[in-house]
Every structure is written in structure tokens, then in C-alpha cells.
Amino acid sequence: HAAEKVFGRFIVVFGGRTSPAAPQGDLAVFDTKTLTWSRPVVGGTAPGPAPRFRHTLTAIGKDKPGVEMLLVLGGSDGNPSPLPPAILVCTQKPAPRGKG
DSSP states (O other): OOOETTTEEEEEEEEBSSTTTTOOOOOOEETTTTEEEEEOOSSSSSOOOOOOOEEEEEEEEEEEETTTEEEEEEESSSSSSOOOSSSEEEEEEOOOOOOO
16 A cells, blocks of 8 residues: 545545555545545546555645645565556545535
8 A cells, every 4th residue: 555645634645555456446545533434536637546565655746726636656566567656646525515
């Protein structure tokens, strides 16, 4: 797994493996304010990062208000061929919850 903090309070966790040959492409977010986990809905036109382990996840800046960029770099999927060296992932800050 690799993790990085975004928006000052959310920790994004991506990838990992369940066995030497089973890379994961799971994405989870931990809210350090509410102490809760969530699985964000992933959308867009580009495919997400390939499942991998032994990789890094680094916040590289803000694209526009409400969006931060993460860089997924390196890693392995258990095969000898290299994975794409860098993938940019946009994360959008969740909308505030209404009172219910």
C-alpha cells in the first residue's frame, strides 16, 4: 500500500497486495477528522492506475480549487515488465454533509 494526505485531513490509500502475485488496485480514504473510512467513486474518461505494490503515492500540487493531484510512481504487478512510470490521479474534496 501507499498513502498520502490531501486537503489537510484525508489520507488516500492505494494499491498493495494480498499475496506475492496478487496486486491490488483498491482505493480507500480515511477522514482524520471523523475517523471514518470510505471507498470513493472513481470516474472520468481515463483508466485508473493499474493494480500494484511497492509503489509511491505523492501529492504534487493543486490543479484548481477542490482538486489535488497525486502521483503514483513505480511499483510492480508481479510480472517482470515495468508498469507505467507515473500516473496522475485527481482527487476532489467531498462536499460537506448536510444536517440530518
